[in-house]
Amino acid sequence: EIFKMRLLTHNYMQSTVKGTENGYPLQIEADKIEYEESPFDPDFVIALIPKIEYKTILFAVQQIAERCSTDLPSEIQLPDLPETIEKDDNSEYDKELLKKLHVVLLDIHVVQGHLVCPGTGRRFKITQGIPNMILHEDEI
Amino acid sequence: HVHLDFQRPELESVLSLHDIKIGTDCLDIPLPRHDSEYPHKRPFLILSFDYDYAKRKFNLCDEDEVLSDDISRLSIIDKNRPTVASVLSRVTLIRSALELFGVGISIDTCATDVGMLWKGIAGKEILSRCMEETSSWSIQIHTLGTKYKREEQNEMRDRFAFLNFPGPVKIKDPTNEFLLIREVELDEKGTPLYPRYPTKDILNEENDSRPPLGVYFGRILGGIRDWRGNNRLERLSLKKRSYLGPTSMDAELSLIMTNLGKVQKNSFCFEPFVGTGSILLTCGLRGGYCCGADLDIRVLRGRNENENIISNFQQFNLVRPDLVRSDNSLYSRHYLTDKPMYDAIITDPPYGEYIGCIFKYSECIMSILCKTFIKYK
Numbered sequence: 001e002i003f004k005m006r007l008l009t010h011n012y013m014q015s016t017v018k019g020t021e022n023g024y025p026l027q028i029e030a031d032k033i034e035y036e037e038s039p040f041d042p043d044f045v046i047a048l049i050p051k052i053e054y055k056t057i058l059f060a061v062q063q064i065a066e067r068c069s070t071d072l073p074s075e076i077q078l079p080d081l082p083e084t085i086e087k088d089d090n091s092e093y094d095k096e097l098l099k100k101l102h103v104v105l106l107d108i109h110v111v112q113g114h115l116v117c118p119g120t121g122r123r124f125k126i127t128q129g130i131p132n133m134i135l136h137e138d139e140i
Numbered sequence: 141h142v143h144l145d146f147q148r149p150e151l152e153s154v155l156s157l158h159d160i161k162i163g164t165d166c167l168d169i170p171l172p173r174h175d176s177e178y179p180h181k182r183p184f185l186i187l188s189f190d191y192d193y194a195k196r197k198f199n200l201c202d203e204d205e206v207l208s209d210d211i212s213r214l215s216i217i218d219k220n221r222p223t224v225a226s227v228l229s230r231v232t233l234i235r236s237a238l239e240l241f242g243v244g245i246s247i248d249t250c251a252t253d254v255g256m257l258w259k260g261i262a263g264k265e266i267l268s269r270c271m272e273e274t275s276s277w278s279i280q281i282h283t284l285g286t287k288y289k290r291e292e293q294n295e296m297r298d299r300f301a302f303l304n305f306p307g308p309v310k311i312k313d314p315t316n317e318f319l320l321i322r323e324v325e326l327d328e329k330g331t332p333l334y335p336r337y338p339t340k341d342i343l344n345e346e347n348d349s350r351p352p353l354g355v356y357f358g359r360i361l362g363g364i365r366d367w368r369g370n371n372r373l374e375r376l377s378l379k380k381r382s383y384l385g386p387t388s389m390d391a392e393l394s395l396i397m398t399n400l401g402k403v404q405k406n407s408f409c410f411e412p413f414v415g416t417g418s419i420l421l422t423c424g425l426r427g428g429y430c431c432g433a434d435l436d437i438r439v440l441r442g443r444n445e446n447e448n449i450i451s452n453f454q455q456f457n458l459v460r461p462d463l464v465r466s467d468n469s470l471y472s473r474h475y476l477t478d479k480p481m482y483d484a485i486i487t488d489p490p491y492g493e494y495i496g497c498i499f500k501y502s503e504c505i506m507s508i509l510c511k512t513f514i515k516y517k
Contacts, residue, residue, distance in 0.1 A: 133466040
């Protein structure tokens with residue numbers, strides 16, 4: 001697939017469909033998942049940590065877990081992540097944790113499926129890796 | 141002209157990426173005759189650094205060891221003792237940099253100023269670096285379009301013969317290339333306002349007797365670009381990207397914008413009106429992580445599987461950007477707004493008269509040279 005959507009992108013997307021009180025986080029119906037490795041840069045992952053909603057990452061991982069078990073290549077496993085991200089005694093992040101975050105945020109992609117508004121159930125289609133978030137006139 | 145307005149901000153942005161602030165870490169020295177009535181923006185800037193600071197900050201000796209003309213130099217910022225040239229190489233609107241030996245309102249006063257160099261500690265060190273017997277040298281003369289005969293040019297050179305460089309003269313690619321600039325008034329198109337030969341071969345005495353705006357003498361720093369600015373970033377030439385659209389922003393403008401946005405390695409970059417992704421690509425080339433969004437799905441998809449934003453990124457071996465179809469004139473409709481997500485948001489908004497505009501900027505830049513001088517105190 002040419003285009004793909006990362007969980008990092010999902011992390012800050014929301015639905016503001018009329019009638020929804022809470023449009024975040026979007027649920028993920030993953031019909032097709034792909035893994036694409038990218039170079040691991042610990043500094044970048046560390047910079048991302050304050051920017052992301054970690055709970056949403058955990059949620060997103062849960063959402064795609066089943067599809068990952070069928071779609072990911074056998075040598076790649078969806079990493080299991082801790083409940084919270086914390087620094088160790090040296091005030092640093094564990095490198096293995098950073099690697100796991102890297103995989104989850106940047107290397108696992110949703111290619112086909114839907115993002116679903118938790119409030120209204122409105123489904124936003126992900127076609128060939130690009131999510132379509134455009135609202136209709138009556139939804140605004 | 142559109143771009144010249146960005147010259148100073150772009151320079152300041154790139155300097156700040158190296159923790160250098162004009163006014164604090166260096167001074168902006170007024171040009172000769174800065175109080176004259178000449179109305180146009182002058183193409184030169186003199187920055188003065190305290191010599192000890194400069195020695196600490198920059199690698200003064202290895203001016204030849206500059207970053208190669210390579211894509212990598214778009215993103216590298218070496219805070220640990222870069223060369224002056226490597227810092228400035230990132231600035232799009234700066235043609236070249238001189239290590240300024242002297243400046244004046246005439247050739248005489250400039251030569252006198254250069255002669256004072258020996259008297260200071262900094263000056264002695266600077267000149268000593270040029271005094272290797274094995275170092276070849278030459279003096280180029282830049283008269284901003286005013287015509288001078290060869291004998292006249294040699295006369296100008298002779299005024300600086302007192303420097304007595306021991307090495308051999310070598311015109312092409314010498315070890316040390318010195319530049320003598322005789323600045324005159326230019327019109328908006330960048331041609332001399334008072335040409336010596338307005339009619340071919342007939343000297344206009346009145347114009348000829350006008351004093352210059354300023355005269356500068358110094359040593360060209362770095363090998364990244366020759367001072368005529370011929371070393372363009374060929375690889376970013378529009379022709380070479382696989383996907384172009386009718387509104388693809390010229391590569392040079394996106395270089396300037398990404399400098400203004402201080403895009404560097406790991407900057408989280410967002411383009412809310414990504415279009416064909418020219419600006420986004422430059423963010424990627426500077427080491428940024430890229431996301432783009434657009435209303436128009438056809439533009440996001442590109443022309444075909446080999447001509448789209450993703451293929452442009454792949455062409456340069458960059459990590460793929462994420463793309464979303466959304467209406468970004470109202471960002472909060474689709475995205476959370478309470479987290480400081482982005483380091484840079486750089487875009488060309490698609491509303492207004494720009495569609496159909498023909499950019500003639502390249503002519504403007506070509507005719508108005510800009511250089512930065514670094515003068516050591």
